[in-house]
Amino acid sequence: MATRDLKGAVVAVVGATGGLGQPIVAALAERGATVVRCNRSGGPDSDLTIDLRDSRSGDLLVEHVDATHGRLDGVIVAAGIVAFGDLVDTDDVVVEELFLTNAMGPIWLAKRVAPLLAASQGFFVNLSGVVAEAPMPGMAAYSASKAAAAAATEAIRREFRRMKVTVIDVRPPHTETGLATRPLAGEAPKMPQGLEPATVAERVVTAIERGDTAVASTDFAS
Numbered sequence: 211m212a213t214r215d216l217k218g219a220v221v222a223v224v225g226a227t228g229g230l231g232q233p234i235v236a237a238l239a240e241r242g243a244t245v246v247r248c249n250r251s252g253g254p255d256s257d258l259t260i261d262l263r264d265s266r267s268g269d270l271l272v273e274h275v276d277a278t279h280g281r282l283d284g285v286i287v288a289a290g291i292v293a294f295g296d297l298v299d300t301d302d303v304v305v306e307e308l309f310l311t312n313a314m315g316p317i318w319l320a321k322r323v324a325p326l327l328a329a330s331q332g333f334f335v336n337l338s339g340v341v342a343e344a345p346m347p348g349m350a351a352y353s354a355s356k357a358a359a360a361a362a363t364e365a366i367r368r369e370f371r372r373m374k375v376t377v378i379d380v381r382p383p384h385t386e387t388g389l390a391t392r393p394l395a396g397e398a399p400k401m402p403q404g405l406e407p408a409t410v411a412e413r414v415v416t417a418i419e420r421g422d423t424a425v426a427s428t429d430f431a432s
Contacts (some may be wrong), residue, residue, distance in 0.1 A: 211266070211421060212320070213419065213421045214376075214399070214416065214418060214419050214420075214421060215419075216238060216241040216242060216243045216415070217241060217243070217246070218242060218243070218341065219238075219242075219243045219244065219266070219283035219284060219332075220244045220246065220275060220281050220282055220283050220284075220286045220373045221238055221243045221244070221245055221246065221283055221284040221285070222245075222248055222258075222271055222275065222282065222284070222286070223235050223238070223246070223247060223248060223275055223284065223285075223286045223288060224248045224249070224262065224286065224287045224288060224289045224319070224376060225248070225287065225288040225289025225290070225404040226245070226247035226248055226249055226255070226256065226286070226288070227247065227249045227251075227253065227255050227256060227422055228249070228288060228289060228301060228387060228389075229290040229385075229386070229388045229389060229407050230288045230337070230397045230407045230410060230411060230427070231247075231249070231257045231289070232407070233407045233408045233410075233411035233412075234288055234411040234414055234419040235247060235285060235376050236282065236408075236411070236416065237270070237408075237411045237412055237414075237415040238415060239316040239423055241415065243283075244349050245277065245280075246258060246271075246274070246275060246287075247278070248271065248291070248383075249262050250262070250286060250289070251413075252287060253415025256379070257274070258270065258271060259261075260301020261387065262287075262310070262311050262314075262315025262316070262318075262319065263307070263310040263311055263339070265314075267315070267318065267319060267322075268318055268319045268320075268321065268344070269322055269325055270321055270351070271285075271322070271323060272325075272326060273318070274321060275326065276326070276415065277301075280361065281329070281330055282323060282326040282330060282331045282332065283327075283332040284327070284332045284333040284335070284418065284420050285319065285320075285323050285327070285332075285333075285334050285335070286335040286337075286414065287316045287319065287335065287337060288313070288337055289311070289315070290311060290312050290337070290339075290353075291307065291308060291311045291312065291389075291390075291393075291394050292308075292349075292350060292391050292393050292394065292398075293307075293349075293351060293352055293389060293394040293395040293396055294348055294352070294393050294395065294396030294397055294398055294399065295348060295395060295396030295397075295412065296347075296348060296350070297350040298331050299396075299404065300351055300395060300396070303349065304394050305351045305394045307394055308351050308352055308354075308355040308394070309351075309354075309355045309358065311355075311357075311360055312352070312354045312355035312356055312358075313358040313359045313362065314361055316336045316362070316363070317362050317366075318360075319337075320326075320334055320342060320370075320377075324373065327370070327375045328370075328374070328375055329375070331374040331375065331386070333373060333374070333377070333378065333418055334366070334377045335374040335377075335378045335380060335414065335418065336359055336360075336363045336378075336379055337380045337381075337382065337414070337416075338356045338357070338359045338360040338363065338380065338381050338403055339356050339382060339390065340377055340381055340383045340384065341353040341357070341425040342357045342359065342360035342379075342381050343358040343360075343381055343426065343427055344427075345357060348396075348399060355369035358399075359379075360379050360381065362379060363378075363379040364379060364424075367423055368389050376418075376421055377420055378417055378418065378423060378424060378425065379422070379423075379424045379425070379429070380413075380414055380417065380424075380425040381415070381424075381425065381426055381427045382405060382410045382425075382427065382430055383404065383405055383427045384401050384402070384404035384431055385404045385405045385407055385410050386403070386405065386406060386407060387403075387404075387407055388394055389398035407431060409430070410430065413425060413429070413430060
């Protein structure tokens, strides 16, 4: 049973034009939410250009929603980057980029939006992924960046509970978003057919409605 009604809620989706961000935006819109679409490249399908690698991105989001909507009820981080290859062959810059985007970005963002989410008793969702549970060889830096994000999200969940803000870590299995075809470095190994993005998006939004505190990879099993 739903405990949170998303009708009329102002929700920012970071990575809104990505393979998973788009169906999340659609699922929120179907429920009557006002979606603030954020991404790194801008364009006509984006309401705000922010780069998770920049600690000031959260400030830009806060300024935008405060001026445009006067409130913020939720943030979903559906942006991320991936790289493949053994650690010894992975350039230091690639490792740094993975951690800046996948780990530091959500942490910085959560810190900046906390006051607005506290005011609305809203929610913060980060998608870490199955590698946060089961690190993979050939993806050491990527797995570590996602595991760091998952650990931070769990700690933030406990901290934000005092503000009555729901924080959810979502760890979907491999999903057919196309991300694996656009690695920062290396080449993706052969993988089994992944989940449909729309299926994952629906589960994410359902978790928000139900007030879940985490969605493990096994929670996506049919």
